[in-house]
Amino acid sequence: MLRSRLSLFLLAPTLALAIDDLPVYLDAGCDSAKTTGGLNNGYAQGPADMVTAPKSNGTKTVPVTCTDKLNGTDAVVVKLARTLGNGEYWDFELKFADDRAHNLKGFKELHVWVKNNLSTAAKFRLGWESAASSTPPMKNVSIPGGGTWTEYVYSMTADVPCVDSSYGLKLSQPTNASDYGPIDILIDSVYVTDGTGKGSLSVPAVMTNPVPANWGTKFLLGSFDNRALGSSKKSFQAGMAYRYQYVMPETRNYYSRSGKGYLYDYAMESDSLGVKTAMVWYNLGKMGEGYTAVTANLLNATTMSDYFDRYDWALNQLVLAGQSDYIIVLEPDMYGFLMRGPGGATGTPVTDPTSIKVDMTKANSLSGKTYEPNMVGWAKYMVARARQKLTKGVIIGHMPNHWGVSIPGQVGQGRKESHYISGLAIGTFLAGFGPDGLGDAVFVEKSDHDAGHKPSNENWFWDSTSYSKYFLWTRLLAWKTGLPICGWQVSEGNMANPQTWKDDAVQTFLSHPQWWMDGGFAGILFGAGNQDCVNFGAEQDTTAGFKEGWFVHQMTAYMANQVSLPIPSSVAPHVAKPAVAGLRCVARPGGLLLSGWKGEAEVTLADLSGRVVAHTRIHDGQFLSIPGSLSGMRLVHVKAADGFQGTRVVALP
Numbered sequence: 001m002l003r004s005r006l007s008l009f010l011l012a013p014t015l016a017l018a019i020d021d022l023p024v025y026l027d028a029g030c031d032s033a034k035t036t037g038g039l040n041n042g043y044a045q046g047p048a049d050m051v052t053a054p055k056s057n058g059t060k061t062v063p064v065t066c067t068d069k070l071n072g073t074d075a076v077v078v079k080l081a082r083t084l085g086n087g088e089y090w091d092f093e094l095k096f097a098d099d100r101a102h103n104l105k106g107f108k109e110l111h112v113w114v115k116n117n118l119s120t121a122a123k124f125r126l127g128w129e130s131a132a133s134s135t136p137p138m139k140n141v142s143i144p145g146g147g148t149w150t151e152y153v154y155s156m157t158a159d160v161p162c163v164d165s166s167y168g169l170k171l172s173q174p175t176n177a178s179d180y181g182p183i184d185i186l187i188d189s190v191y192v193t194d195g196t197g198k199g200s201l202s203v204p205a206v207m208t209n210p211v212p213a214n215w216g217t218k219f220l221l222g223s224f225d226n227r228a229l230g231s232s233k234k235s236f237q238a239g240m241a242y243r244y245q246y247v248m249p250e251t252r253n254y255y256s257r258s259g260k261g262y263l264y265d266y267a268m269e270s271d272s273l274g275v276k277t278a279m280v281w282y283n284l285g286k287m288g289e290g291y292t293a294v295t296a297n298l299l300n301a302t303t304m305s306d307y308f309d310r311y312d313w314a315l316n317q318l319v320l321a322g323q324s325d326y327i328i329v330l331e332p333d334m335y336g337f338l339m340r341g342p343g344g345a346t347g348t349p350v351t352d353p354t355s356i357k358v359d360m361t362k363a364n365s366l367s368g369k370t371y372e373p374n375m376v377g378w379a380k381y382m383v384a385r386a387r388q389k390l391t392k393g394v395i396i397g398h399m400p401n402h403w404g405v406s407i408p409g410q411v412g413q414g415r416k417e418s419h420y421i422s423g424l425a426i427g428t429f430l431a432g433f434g435p436d437g438l439g440d441a442v443f444v445e446k447s448d449h450d451a452g453h454k455p456s457n458e459n460w461f462w463d464s465t466s467y468s469k470y471f472l473w474t475r476l477l478a479w480k481t482g483l484p485i486c487g488w489q490v491s492e493g494n495m496a497n498p499q500t501w502k503d504d505a506v507q508t509f510l511s512h513p514q515w516w517m518d519g520g521f522a523g524i525l526f527g528a529g530n531q532d533c534v535n536f537g538a539e540q541d542t543t544a545g546f547k548e549g550w551f552v553h554q555m556t557a558y559m560a561n562q563v564s565l566p567i568p569s570s571v572a573p574h575v576a577k578p579a580v581a582g583l584r585c586v587a588r589p590g591g592l593l594l595s596g597w598k599g600e601a602e603v604t605l606a607d608l609s610g611r612v613v614a615h616t617r618i619h620d621g622q623f624l625s626i627p628g629s630l631s632g633m634r635l636v637h638v639k640a641a642d643g644f645q646g647t648r649v650v651a652l653p
Contacts, residue, residue, distance in 0.1 A: 018198030018625040019106050020424045023417040024169050024190040025094045026201075029465075030066035030073040038063045039076075040415075041099050041408070042168075046090030051079040062092050070113045070149045070188035072416065077186060078124070084173055084180035093129055094190060095168035097417035099408050100346060101131035104162045108195030110154040110169070115186040119145040123179040125172045126154065131165035140174050143185060156192065198591070198625030201420060207475040207520040208566050209484045210586075212440045214325045214393040215522065216241070219513065219563045221555070222278055222327075223492065224527025229257060229265050234273045238552045239559035242327060243270055244278035244525055247314050248286055263314055267321035278327035278525060279314065280399075280488070283307060285333025291344070294337045298358045298378075305362040311382070312366060315389040324392035329399050329443045329488055329525075330382060336401030338375070339429055349405045349425050353379070353432040379437030397441035398433075399488060400426045402473060411446075411473060412466035413459055423473040427480025434621035435584075435595040441522070442477050443488040446470065448529035450493040452502035461504055467512075471519030478520030482586055482593050482623075487516075487524035492551040493534045501534035506551060513563045522565055526551070583646030585636055591625040592650065594618065594638065601640035626652060 028039055038044075038053025042062035046052065053063040062076055069075040078092060096102055116122045122145070127138030139159045141152070154160050169190060173180060191201060222242025225232055237243060245266055254262035263279070270277040284294055284307070297303045318326050341350040350356065353375035360371045363381045367388075371377035379398070386396045402411040405422040409415070430438060451460035462470070474485045493503030509516055509524065516524070528534060534551075586593040594603065597620050605614040605626070618624055620640075637647045 018196050019194040020199040020428070021191050021193045021201045022096075022102060022104075022107065023201060023420050024096065024192065025076060025187070025417065026189060026191070026420070027072035027416040028064045028074050029415060030064075039094065041095045041097070043093040043095070044091070046092075047080065047084070047088050049081070050090055051077055062094060065186065068115075068186060070115070070186075072188070075115075075186040075188040078122075078171060079184045081182055081184070083182060084177075086177075088180075089173050092171040093168050094171075094187075095129075096166075096421070097408065097415040098406060098421045100348065100406075101165040101167050103165045103348075104128070104156065104192065105164070106194055107192040108156050109193045110156055110160050111151060111189070111191050111193065112154070112187060113149055113151050113189040114143050115147060115149045115188075116143045116145050117147055117184040117186070118182065120181060121145055122183050122185045123174040123181065124183065125170075125174055126160050127170050127172075128160060128162035128166040129168050129170050130162060131167055132163075134163065136160070136162045136166075138170065138172060140176075140179075149188070151189075196625070203472070203475050203479050206518045207478045208517070209478050209482055209520065209522075211484045211522045211565065212395055215395065215440075215484075215565075217564055219517065219521075219565055220486065220523030221559070221562070222275070222523075222525045223551075223555075224489065224525070229262075229269055232269065232273060235556075236552060237273055237275045238555035240275065240555060242276050242278045242525065243273070244280055244327070244329070244527065246280045246282050248282050249310065252310055252313055260320060261313075261317045263317035264321050267318055267323050267326075271321070271323055276325055276327070277318070277321070277323055278329065279318070280329045280332065281311070281314070282332050283310070283334075284331055285337060289333070289337060291337050291340055291342050291350075294334055295356060298356065298375075301359045301361055304359045308362040308366060308381075311385065312389075315386060319389055322392070326390055326394050327525075328386055328394060328396040330397065330439070332399045332445070332488070333401060335398065335426075335429070336404035339400070339404035339426065340406075345403070345406045351425050351428045351432075353429055376433055376437055379433040379439075383437055383439050395440045397439040397443050397483065397486070398430060399443040399445070400430060400477070401445065402426075407473075410458060410460075412462050412470045414469070416469060416472065419469050419473045420476065423476025424480065427477045430477070431480050431621075431623070434619075436621070438481055438483060438621075441484050441486045442481055443486050443525075444474055444477065445488055445529065446490050446505055448489070450491045450497075450501050450503045450528075450530075450533040451505075452493065452497070452499045453530065453533055461502070462508070467508060467515060471515060474519045474521065480623075484522035485520040487521060487526075489527045489529040490524050491533065492526045492528065494550050494554075496550065497534060500532070503534075506554065510554060510558060517563070517566060526555075583638055583644075583648060585648045585650055591623055592636065592652075593621075593623050594636070595621045596646065597638060597640040597644040598642050599640060601638050601644070604635075604637045604639075606635040606637070 038061040044052040044060040044062050051063050052060040055061045064074040065077050066074045122143040125138040125140050128136045130136050221240040225243035256262045256265050258265050267277040288297055339350050341347045356375040358374055358378045360373050360377050364370050371381045383396055386394050405425040407414040407418040407422050447460050454460045478485050490505050491503035493501045495502055583596040600619050603616055639645050
């Protein structure tokens with residue numbers, strides 16, 4: 001059941017939504033500062049003279065080489081220079097980079113790139129390490145000699161089946177002793193797919209999504225300003241567009257000089273300082289930490305009644321202040337706790353927001369509508385309510401956490417594969433909100449502390465390799481949601497600060513703004529993530545004698561010649577005018593993001609002569625994955641159950 005790289009892709013009659021490819025091994029990580037001897041979480045055993053790599057606990061792991069590879073930085077080494085003797089054996093395991101078992105149901109193909117350095121065939125077995133009590137069968141494979149990188153595709157039903165969950169891919173000596181010959185192979189780019197070719201890991205190196213009209217044409221910048229009302233200054237804003245403040249359960253009771261409310265006073269002061277106001281709605285993640293605590297609050301009728309009342313109070317305060325284009329950052333920390341699920345950091349991530357129930361009774365009463373009683377209904381309400389009340393403009397979005405789907409070794413430091421797994425899972429969760437619940441941008445953090453304030457065993461001082469992994473993670477969020485990325489609480493520190501206030505994020509942005517934009521960023525809200533971290537508002541950052549501090553000085557200079565946003569590739573020429581009002585169609589590499597109707601609809605894809613090339617059923621707001629073989633000009637026709645119909649001409653990338 002092995003097929004070659006050159007096999008033709010046969011289009012199925014229906015274009016179903018694809019499962020994202022799941023990486024097993026892409027890169028262990030090699031750069032000028034370090035050389036990885038092997039997979040940190042791998043496992044290896046075999047004769048003493050077989051090539052393996054040591055682990056810190058005294059066991060052995062799968063070795064890698066940084067001198068020969070197909071892609072990335074390295075490749076797995078499987079090498080024994082002699083024939084196995086009687087009673088000898090070897091076993092290697094390529095564990096998933098996030099140290100969790102993965103459900104392989106729905107995956108149809110295992111892709112493995114192999115280079116056999118010998119002239120004779122390399123013979124071994126492939127199979128899965130099951131997370132259940134069952135032991136999946138392993139397949140004897142033979143790789144011809146010749147020293148050429150070749151892709152092999154194995155059926156996950158006939159060749160290497162796994163009926164449930166697996167911790168990783170196993171390689172072992174062949175079944176027959178007559179095949180116990182020497183072996184010298186390299187392995188790279190190991191991943192599983194659903195067989196459709198639609199969920200590719202080939203995420204663009206540059207990700208640019210459209211921004212709302214009220215975002216502006218420049219890279220949006222702002223910062224945290226929590227000084228006591230009446231004590232901030234215009235110079236502290238450094239010419240940036242926004243300043244932000246937290247709105248928490250206790251904020252409603254803060255002292256108000258005007259008597260109209262603290263948030264009203266804050267927004268009015270923003271106006272006098274020449275900046276717009278951003279509100280960080282930080283409630284559910286603060287009221288109780290962990291999956292159990294947050295889900296209990298979401299289901300508590302009394303808690304959620306007060307929650308939605310306070311949200312209305314906050315929006316009304318902003319309406320009263322009368323500013324335009326407010327930014328609302330929704331619920332830092334909450335998404336991390338929810339996505340970790342009941343099993344915590346090592347459990348199975350929650351990627352379906354409909355599985356998390358929410359008491360929407362009060363929200364339905366306030367709006368006069370009926371929102372579904374889960375996280376999707378919650379997201380739709382939060383976005384719709386803000387847009388309904390803030391008629392002068394609002395930019396609203398969710399703030400997911402990279403620790404919500406754990407990246408062992410931390411974001412920016414762990415393996416490339418774990419950044420894929422995390423970004424795809426979190427992006428899937430957010431995309432589940434649909435276009436009415438997604439909002440206008442995805443907000444992301446780098447860390448909750450200045451880099452120098454973190455524990456000594458964690459490295460938050462990043463080089464270009466670390467930033468490239470972080471930007472891979474953010475590109476995946478942008479890819480899955482179709483939204484721009486905006487940084488939040490990105491440290492204001494610099495490398496000349498005292499140790500606990502050191503950070504390289506601002507200097508990296510000033511030196512390489514294009515890195516951030518290529519990562520999908522259209523803006524950054526700088527600020528302290530912890531009360532002990534540097535923030536110009538607390539007059540801590542007085543480095544090098546700058547009156548207002550290093551950050552304010554540098555950003556003031558930058559704003560005199562700030563960077564313009566690139567024109568999104570998904571705006572022109574790939575998006576056509578709708579032939580029928582309401583149908584929205586955004587083309588991007590890999591398919592189409594369709595919306596504008598209610599419920600499920602029939603979607604037909606045809607060439608310009610009218611010949612149907614694909615037909616399927618999807619819901620409003622879902623991404624329709626389309627093979628590259630169907631690129632070029634195409635007709636998209638949507639017919640929904642509620643009578644809605646629309647046709648668009650699009651140019652598929």
